[in-house]
Amino acid sequence: MNKTTRRFASVAVGEKLPPLTIPLTAGLIIGGAIVSRDFTPVHHDKKAAQAVGLPDVFMNILTSNGLMGRYVTDWAGPECTLKAIDVKLGAPNLPGFIMTISGEVKSRDEAAGTVDIAVSGDNNVWGTHMSGSVRVALPKEA
Amino acid sequence: MVAKIADKAAIVGIGATEFSKDSGRSELSLAAEAVKKALDDCGLKPSDVDGMVTFTIDQNEEVDVARAIGCEDLKFYSRIPYGGGAATGTLLQAAMAVATGVAEVVVCYRALNGRSGQRYSDGVSGNLITGSAIHYGWYMPFGLLTPASWVAMFTQRYMHQTGCTQDALFEVAHSTRQYALNNPAAFFYQRPFDRAEYDTAKKICAPLKLFDCCQESDGGCAVVVTTPQRAKDLRQPGVLINGVANCLAKDQEEMTSFYRPEIARIPEMDIAAKEAYAQCGLRPDDIDAAVIYDAFSPIVLWQLESWGFCNYGEAEAFVKAGNLRPGGRLPTNTHGGQLSEAYIHGVNGIMEAVRLVRGTSVNQPKKTVNHALVTSGVGVPTGGAILGRMA
Amino acid sequence: MTPEEITAFEAKVQAYVGGEVSAPRTGKDDVNKAMIRHWAEVMGDENPVYTDEAFAATSAKHGIIAPPTMLLTWAMEGYSMAQTPAPDAKLDVQRELHAIFDAHGFTGVLGTNTRTEFYRDLRPGDQITSHQTIDSISERKNTARGVGYFVETVNTFTDQTGAKVGRQVFRVLKFQPNVATAEAKAATSDDAMPAAPARIQAPRGHDNAWWWEAIDAGKLLIQRCKQCGTLRHPPRPMCGVCNSTEWDSIESSLEGEVFSFTELSYPKFPGYPYPLVCGLIQLSEGTRLVANIVGCEADKVYIGMKVKGKVERVDDKTVLPNFYPA
Structure with missing residues (x-):
C-alpha cells in the first residue's frame, strides 16, 4: 500500500479513490468471519447458509466493515485516523464472486480536519453488496 | 387545417387514491377506486359512463375496470402508447369521442404499483416493460438502460448548447418541493429541502442527481370528460378542454431520439404546442398557471421553451427569475409535481390543472387562473392540453 | 400467524427494547498483535501501523495500533455462539430474544447495517468492555430475504480505565427465510452457484x-x-x-467525436463495469451510435472530444465497439 499519508489540504471534494477489485474466495469469507470472532454458522457452514436461502456461505458484516475501512486507509495512508464508518449491506457476497470497491470524497470539515468518503462495494453477480460512508482524519501539515 | 375541437368537451370530475410506496393492493383496486372517486366528485354514476381511455402500458383492462365499478354499456374505449407521453393524449381521445357523439361520459384513468411493483428505474432488460426489444437492443449492451440515462444524454447536450447550469435543475426541483410542503397528498409534504441536500444526494446519471428524478409511486388517478352541456348540471364547475394535441415528430424514437441533427430540444412538443394554441386561438401570455410533466427536472426547462414561455435556451433565466413560484409569471406544478407529489404518469398533473382552473389547488395562485396548461411525458411522442373556465 | 398471534408476538419482543443485553462483557483477550496480524492477513490490509513495529514506532502513531474496524471483535463472545445452548442454560437477553424469534419461524439472521464511531486508536494491551442495549425493534417488514424485523442494538465500548473508546449501532434482520425465491430453490443443489452475468444482449x-x-x-x-x-x-x-x-x-473508419454522453452511476447493473460512460458518438461517416467511452476518466469526457473506436470482446458473450480518446 501507499506508505505516505495524504494531507488534508491536498484532498478535494469530488476526488475519486482508485477502485479496488477483490476476488471473493471461501477462504476470505470464512477467514473474515473467524478473525472477527463471528462464529455464526451461516458464515462458515454451507448447509446453514442454504437453510436461510442462500447457495453458499456469505460474508459477515464485520468483514465488509474491515474491507471498507482498509479501502479508505489504503488510500489515505498509515497516519490517517479512522473516525467513523457506516455500512449498509445489500446483496450478499458469496465465494466465486468478484467485488469492486469504489469511493469518492463527499465533504471536508476544515475545523476537524476530516473528510467524508462515500464508498460502494459492488459484486459482479448481484450488484451492490455494501454502501456507506467513512470519515477519516488527515494530518494538516506536511 | 386546425382541428375543430376547442371547447367541445369538459372535465367534470377528478379522483385519486392515496399515493404511496407500497399500496399493498392490486392495480385494479387502485383503478376502480380512482374512477369511482372521479365519478363521485361530479355526481355521476358508473352507469353513466359510456367510454374509457387509458395508456397502453396500463395493466388494468377496460372490461375489468367496468365490471369492478359496475358500468353498464360502453360505446368507446381506446388507449394511447408511449408511457407518460399518453397523459394528455387520453384527453384528446375523450374530447374527440364526446365532440363526435361517439360517447357522452368518458373516464380517463391510470393506476399503477410503480414503486412496489415494476419500477421504471429498474431499467429495460430481456424482460421489456414497453416497446420493442430490438429498439432497446441498441442501448442495453452499453448499459444505457434507464429512463434517467436516456434523459441525461439529452440534458448533457442541452447544457452544452445553451450554457444551462445545474442551478436551473435545482430551481425546478426546489420549486416543486416548496409546493409539496403544503400538499398532504405529496411524498414530500412538510419535508424541507435545500441546495446542500440536492448537491450531496446520490448521482444517478450525470448530470442528473437523485432529486432531479421523480418519486416512483403506487397510486391511481382518473378524470371524467363529458359535453359542456351536460357539465352545466353537475356538482363541480366544468373545466373546458380549450386545446389538446398529441404529436410524434420526424425521426422520433421511444426515449432515444438521438439521431436528429440537434437533440437538445423536443420538436414533438413544439408541434403539439403550436397545434393546441391554434385550436383555441390562445397564446402563451393567456396561460396563467401550468402543470409541466416532470419525470426529471430538466424536461421542464425544454417544455417551457416549447410552449413559448421563453425563447430557446432561455429557460434557465426564466426559472431563476422565480417564474415557477407562487407569485411568479407561471406558477408551475403547484401540487409538487411528479418530483415531489407522486408519479402517476401525469394524470395527477391533469387533476392539478383542473384544480387550478376551479380555484381549489392547495397552492392556488392569488391571481385568477383562466387558463392552465398541462403536458405529457417527454422523450416519447407527447403533447399537452390547455384547460379553461366555462363561461 | 393470525393477526392476534402477531400482535402478541410483537408485544413480547418489544418488551426487550431498552434492556441491557447482558452484564458488561470484557473481551477474553486484550488487544494483541497476534489477532491484529490474523485480521490484517485475511483482509489483505498491508497498513504498516498494524504489523510493522519499526514503521509504527517512528510514525505519528508511535507504535502498533489495531485496525479500528476490529472494535467489536475485541468483545465478541467467540466460538460458543455457534453452539446450540443446553436446554436449561441461562441465556443472555439477546439470545433469549433471538430464541423467541426463532420459535416463531424467524430463524434467519443477517447483519444489515452498522454505524461505528471510533474515539481513539486501540493498542496492544488495551482491555475492551462492551455495554450493549437493545435499542429498537422495527415494525414487520417485507424484505428480499423474507418477512422479518430489524433489531437494533447499541454497543458502547470502554477501556481498562473506564473511558469510552467507541460506539457501534448494529442492525440485524431476524427473518423467516423465503423459500419461494429462486435463490432458495437453487440453494438445495450443490452446483447451483449463480454465475456472473454478461451484459444484456441485443435481441437479433x-x-x-x-x-x-x-x-x-x-x-x-x-x-x-x-x-x-x-x-x-x-x-x-x-x-x-x-x-x-x-x-x-x-x-466505418471508427473515427468520430462525442456528441453527448452520460456517466451511469446508479443503479449499477450486474454484468456492467463501473465507472461506465455512455457516449453518443458522431462518426466521421455522418451517422451516430451509442457506445461506451473507455480508456479515460469519466470526468475527462467532453462534448466534441475526438474518439477512435475499437471493436472488442467485453465479456464472455458480448463483443461491442468501444471508443477511446483519439
Whole structure:
C-alpha cells in the first residue's frame, strides 16, 4: 500500500479513490468471519447458509466493515485516523464472486480536519453488496 | 387545417387514491377506486359512463375496470402508447369521442404499483416493460438502460448548447418541493429541502442527481370528460378542454431520439404546442398557471421553451427569475409535481390543472387562473392540453 | 400467524427494547498483535501501523495500533455462539430474544447495517468492555430475504480505565427465510452457484442481426441505401429518403467525436463495469451510435472530444465497439 499519508489540504471534494477489485474466495469469507470472532454458522457452514436461502456461505458484516475501512486507509495512508464508518449491506457476497470497491470524497470539515468518503462495494453477480460512508482524519501539515 | 375541437368537451370530475410506496393492493383496486372517486366528485354514476381511455402500458383492462365499478354499456374505449407521453393524449381521445357523439361520459384513468411493483428505474432488460426489444437492443449492451440515462444524454447536450447550469435543475426541483410542503397528498409534504441536500444526494446519471428524478409511486388517478352541456348540471364547475394535441415528430424514437441533427430540444412538443394554441386561438401570455410533466427536472426547462414561455435556451433565466413560484409569471406544478407529489404518469398533473382552473389547488395562485396548461411525458411522442373556465 | 398471534408476538419482543443485553462483557483477550496480524492477513490490509513495529514506532502513531474496524471483535463472545445452548442454560437477553424469534419461524439472521464511531486508536494491551442495549425493534417488514424485523442494538465500548473508546449501532434482520425465491430453490443443489452475468444482449431479428454479426466479426458497419446512397443507423428495412428496400453497407473508419454522453452511476447493473460512460458518438461517416467511452476518466469526457473506436470482446458473450480518446 501507499506508505505516505495524504494531507488534508491536498484532498478535494469530488476526488475519486482508485477502485479496488477483490476476488471473493471461501477462504476470505470464512477467514473474515473467524478473525472477527463471528462464529455464526451461516458464515462458515454451507448447509446453514442454504437453510436461510442462500447457495453458499456469505460474508459477515464485520468483514465488509474491515474491507471498507482498509479501502479508505489504503488510500489515505498509515497516519490517517479512522473516525467513523457506516455500512449498509445489500446483496450478499458469496465465494466465486468478484467485488469492486469504489469511493469518492463527499465533504471536508476544515475545523476537524476530516473528510467524508462515500464508498460502494459492488459484486459482479448481484450488484451492490455494501454502501456507506467513512470519515477519516488527515494530518494538516506536511 | 386546425382541428375543430376547442371547447367541445369538459372535465367534470377528478379522483385519486392515496399515493404511496407500497399500496399493498392490486392495480385494479387502485383503478376502480380512482374512477369511482372521479365519478363521485361530479355526481355521476358508473352507469353513466359510456367510454374509457387509458395508456397502453396500463395493466388494468377496460372490461375489468367496468365490471369492478359496475358500468353498464360502453360505446368507446381506446388507449394511447408511449408511457407518460399518453397523459394528455387520453384527453384528446375523450374530447374527440364526446365532440363526435361517439360517447357522452368518458373516464380517463391510470393506476399503477410503480414503486412496489415494476419500477421504471429498474431499467429495460430481456424482460421489456414497453416497446420493442430490438429498439432497446441498441442501448442495453452499453448499459444505457434507464429512463434517467436516456434523459441525461439529452440534458448533457442541452447544457452544452445553451450554457444551462445545474442551478436551473435545482430551481425546478426546489420549486416543486416548496409546493409539496403544503400538499398532504405529496411524498414530500412538510419535508424541507435545500441546495446542500440536492448537491450531496446520490448521482444517478450525470448530470442528473437523485432529486432531479421523480418519486416512483403506487397510486391511481382518473378524470371524467363529458359535453359542456351536460357539465352545466353537475356538482363541480366544468373545466373546458380549450386545446389538446398529441404529436410524434420526424425521426422520433421511444426515449432515444438521438439521431436528429440537434437533440437538445423536443420538436414533438413544439408541434403539439403550436397545434393546441391554434385550436383555441390562445397564446402563451393567456396561460396563467401550468402543470409541466416532470419525470426529471430538466424536461421542464425544454417544455417551457416549447410552449413559448421563453425563447430557446432561455429557460434557465426564466426559472431563476422565480417564474415557477407562487407569485411568479407561471406558477408551475403547484401540487409538487411528479418530483415531489407522486408519479402517476401525469394524470395527477391533469387533476392539478383542473384544480387550478376551479380555484381549489392547495397552492392556488392569488391571481385568477383562466387558463392552465398541462403536458405529457417527454422523450416519447407527447403533447399537452390547455384547460379553461366555462363561461 | 393470525393477526392476534402477531400482535402478541410483537408485544413480547418489544418488551426487550431498552434492556441491557447482558452484564458488561470484557473481551477474553486484550488487544494483541497476534489477532491484529490474523485480521490484517485475511483482509489483505498491508497498513504498516498494524504489523510493522519499526514503521509504527517512528510514525505519528508511535507504535502498533489495531485496525479500528476490529472494535467489536475485541468483545465478541467467540466460538460458543455457534453452539446450540443446553436446554436449561441461562441465556443472555439477546439470545433469549433471538430464541423467541426463532420459535416463531424467524430463524434467519443477517447483519444489515452498522454505524461505528471510533474515539481513539486501540493498542496492544488495551482491555475492551462492551455495554450493549437493545435499542429498537422495527415494525414487520417485507424484505428480499423474507418477512422479518430489524433489531437494533447499541454497543458502547470502554477501556481498562473506564473511558469510552467507541460506539457501534448494529442492525440485524431476524427473518423467516423465503423459500419461494429462486435463490432458495437453487440453494438445495450443490452446483447451483449463480454465475456472473454478461451484459444484456441485443435481441437479433430480421432488420438488425447482420449488424451484430458484423460486430462479432470485429467490424462496425453502417447501412447504406443502394438506390440513393443515404447512410442510416440504427438499421431500418426501408430508406426514409427514397423508399428503396435495397441496401448494402460500408465499414466505418471508427473515427468520430462525442456528441453527448452520460456517466451511469446508479443503479449499477450486474454484468456492467463501473465507472461506465455512455457516449453518443458522431462518426466521421455522418451517422451516430451509442457506445461506451473507455480508456479515460469519466470526468475527462467532453462534448466534441475526438474518439477512435475499437471493436472488442467485453465479456464472455458480448463483443461491442468501444471508443477511446483519439
